[in-house]
Amino acid sequence: MRCDASLASTVTPKADGPLLAVSNLRTVFPVAGGEAAAVDGVSFVVGRGETLGLVGESGSGKSVTALSIMRLVSPPGRIAEGRIELEGRDLLQMEEREMQAIRGRRIGFVFQEPMVALDPVFTIGYQIAETIAVHRLARGASARSRAVELLQAVRIPDPERRAREYPHQLSGGLRQRAMIALALSADPALLIADEPTTALDVTVQAEILDLLRDMRRSFNLSLLLITHDLGVVAEMADRVAVMYGGRIVEEGPVPRVFATPAHPYTRGLLASIPTGAPGTRLHAIPGNVPALGQLPAGCAFAPRCVDRFAPCTERQPELVDIGPGHAARCLLHDPAARQLPGPATGPAGAPR
Amino acid sequence: MPLVEVRQLVKEFPVPGGWLAGRRPVRAVDDVTFSIERGETFGLVGESGCGKTTTGRCLLRLVEPTSGQVRIGGTDVLALSGRELRRARRQFQIVFQDPYSSLNPRMRAGAIVEEPLVIHRIGRADERQVRVRELFELVGLDPGDMTKYPHEFSGGQRQRIGVARAIALEPSLVVADEPVSALDVSIQAQVVNLLLDLQKRLGLTYLFIAHDLRLVRQVCHRVAVMYRGRLVELAPADRIFTAAVHPYTKALLSAIPNLQPGAKLERIPFPASNFRPLPLREVAEGHSAAV
Numbered sequence: 099m100r101c102d103a104s105l106a107s108t109v110t111p112k113a114d115g116p117l118l119a120v121s122n123l124r125t126v127f128p129v130a131g132g133e134a135a136a137v138d139g140v141s142f143v144v145g146r147g148e149t150l151g152l153v154g155e156s157g158s159g160k161s162v163t164a165l166s167i168m169r170l171v172s173p174p175g176r177i178a179e180g181r182i183e184l185e186g187r188d189l190l191q192m193e194e195r196e197m198q199a200i201r202g203r204r205i206g207f208v209f210q211e212p213m214v215a216l217d218p219v220f221t222i223g224y225q226i227a228e229t230i231a232v233h234r235l236a237r238g239a240s241a242r243s244r245a246v247e248l249l250q251a252v253r254i255p256d257p258e259r260r261a262r263e264y265p266h267q268l269s270g271g272l273r274q275r276a277m278i279a280l281a282l283s284a285d286p287a288l289l290i291a292d293e294p295t296t297a298l299d300v301t302v303q304a305e306i307l308d309l310l311r312d313m314r315r316s317f318n319l320s321l322l323l324i325t326h327d328l329g330v331v332a333e334m335a336d337r338v339a340v341m342y343g344g345r346i347v348e349e350g351p352v353p354r355v356f357a358t359p360a361h362p363y364t365r366g367l368l369a370s371i372p373t374g375a376p377g378t379r380l381h382a383i384p385g386n387v388p389a390l391g392q393l394p395a396g397c398a399f400a401p402r403c404v405d406r407f408a409p410c411t412e413r414q415p416e417l418v419d420i421g422p423g424h425a426a427r428c429l430l431h432d433p434a435a436r437q438l439p440g441p442a443t444g445p446a447g448a449p450r
Numbered sequence: 451m452p453l454v455e456v457r458q459l460v461k462e463f464p465v466p467g468g469w470l471a472g473r474r475p476v477r478a479v480d481d482v483t484f485s486i487e488r489g490e491t492f493g494l495v496g497e498s499g500c501g502k503t504t505t506g507r508c509l510l511r512l513v514e515p516t517s518g519q520v521r522i523g524g525t526d527v528l529a530l531s532g533r534e535l536r537r538a539r540r541q542f543q544i545v546f547q548d549p550y551s552s553l554n555p556r557m558r559a560g561a562i563v564e565e566p567l568v569i570h571r572i573g574r575a576d577e578r579q580v581r582v583r584e585l586f587e588l589v590g591l592d593p594g595d596m597t598k599y600p601h602e603f604s605g606g607q608r609q610r611i612g613v614a615r616a617i618a619l620e621p622s623l624v625v626a627d628e629p630v631s632a633l634d635v636s637i638q639a640q641v642v643n644l645l646l647d648l649q650k651r652l653g654l655t656y657l658f659i660a661h662d663l664r665l666v667r668q669v670c671h672r673v674a675v676m677y678r679g680r681l682v683e684l685a686p687a688d689r690i691f692t693a694a695v696h697p698y699t700k701a702l703l704s705a706i707p708n709l710q711p712g713a714k715l716e717r718i719p720f721p722a723s724n725f726r727p728l729p730l731r732e733v734a735e736g737h738s739a740a741v
Contacts, residue, residue, distance in 0.1 A: 155635060299661070300497065301497065301701060304704070328635075329709050330707050332708060333715065356710075356711050367636060370635060370636055371635075372669070376671065380638075380668065382643055383639070384640070
């Protein structure tokens with residue numbers, strides 16, 4: 099029994115429970131010779147008003163996790179196992195019709211590329227008003243004036259005029275703001291933002307992050323922020339979950355994980371951010387990011403890990419508690435594994 | 451004498467026809483002057499559309515500049531005829547941003563690296579094979595993979611193929627245009643370290659075009675900041691980060707996400723309307739700014 103799964107399953111569906119509780123999620127895709135899990139036994143919670151940063155590289159499973167929560171995994175991919183409870187109700191047990199009412203109304207979605215969410219043939223204002231009307235929150239003129247208010251809330255200058263414009267008439271930064279307005283139009287409780295600033299310039303990124311922070315407060319939102327950028331996590335998130343090879347390998351409060359990262363992968367990621375003296379080499383993680391269906395036996399990170407010892411290539415590590423709210427999936431932190439034969443490698447020091 | 455000397459470089463793009471016809475052309479590169487010493491890594495930073503990529507391409511005449519001067523190793527690059535230019539191109543190469551689209555998907559990796567040697571008629575076929583094998587080893591690729599196609603490699607390995615191709619002719623200057631920004635975080639450092647190692651071994655000079663300011667600080671000796679086609683500040687890398695003078699540079703630096711959780715964020719805005727196209731002037735030794 100995975101300790102993270104048992105932890106999450108004790109969560110009772112109450113109004114004062116976490117807003118979102120994902121337990122033991124497993125999402126699979128067909129590969130040559132069977133199925134491979136892009137997300138494998140992922141469990142986490144997002145509290146009310148909380149921001150969880152979900153960090154990982156390409157193929158880590160972070161975006162598939164987000165799509166699974168929305169039940170938007172495109173076939174032949176499918177959710178094979180798990181529970182996704184939003185406000186105590188399991189989304190995976192719902193009829194598609196019920197789920198449609200959840201999308202947008204309870205969960206808003208912000209993508210990396212705004213043109214995924216925005217329809218090029220309708221004006222910005224129309225799209226927002228339409229979303230408000232679909233969820234039966236307002237109609238006609240009152241929905242349209244609500245749309246203008248939302249554009250104003252996301253600090254789009256001259257919102258009356260912009261509401262009558264089409265997505266292509268807006269700059270990248272304004273389009274991102276319009277998508278955030280659209281995501282907030284039905285007043286959701288949870289906002290899932292998948293790499294919301296990756297395609298943007300650094301000054302525009304800073305503006306969008308500031309905006310998301312303000313929106314979180316004024317709309318009383320919980321935020322699931324998916325990113326590869328640890329700087330974005332440091333600025334935005336309360337807690338962080340680091341994914342590698344479809345699993346969460348470390349989870350904890352942001353200040354704690356940044357100060358004392360416990361998993362060698364997290365340590366490597368933090369160390370690979372350039373901060374050193376001019377002309378010095380960067381800290382690199384050797385090897386390549388594993389492809390779906392090509393995960394090694396044992397720990398997925400073992401082939402690239404500087405701290406691996408004998409059992410790492412054979413045993414699948416469990417998520418082990420290592421401090422208040424802080425857990426790592428690494429045999430270095432598993433007392434039982436440390437007693438097995440093999441070089442007694444202690445946890446390596448802090449990065450750098 | 452510097453390896454690269456760029457003087458008053460200008461590149462204008464015509465605004466396409468229709469109702470805009472007759473309007474002033476867009477100045478993508480506007481009166482840019484800088485030089486790069488041999489063995490130096492010169493960083494060119496700025497946001498998308500600032501003209502940094504166009505500047506890099508003008509140097510290699512992958513884009514024809516409108517006016518100005520470019521000298522590389524004493525050669526007036528803009529004066530070269532087609533044939534002379536082709537011969538001179540041995541001296542300057544480019545590494546592109548996207549290792550997924552910059553390699554011909556129908557060529558084997560070995561042939562991609564060999565191609566510049568073939569074009570410049572260097573060596574016999576068997577000699578070239580030996581050279582390609584050497585290049586594979588030099589960039590950390592397995593020579594056994596020479597017969598594979600680009601899609602069989604990971605992004606980081608593909609960028610290594612691009613680097614091997616760029617250094618095949620032993621150039622003196624390599625323009626690296628966002629060479630790692632399409633790669634995963636854990637892979638970026640590998641490719642950057644490779645570029646640093648090769649610089650040491652082969653005495654390469656880099657024009658390093660990037661938007662990642664942290665990376666630029668660590669790998670570049672000097673950095674020029676570009677905004678709307680113009681250089682607004684030029685200084686040793688460390689000074690750009692510790693003693694920036696131009697308000698745009700300050701705004702750019704303040705926007706870098708802070709890695710200290712809970713740090714107080716002080717963003718410095720730079721409204722585009724504040725911009726004045728001033729010439730660079732020296733504000734300290736080796737440090738100039740358009741103020």
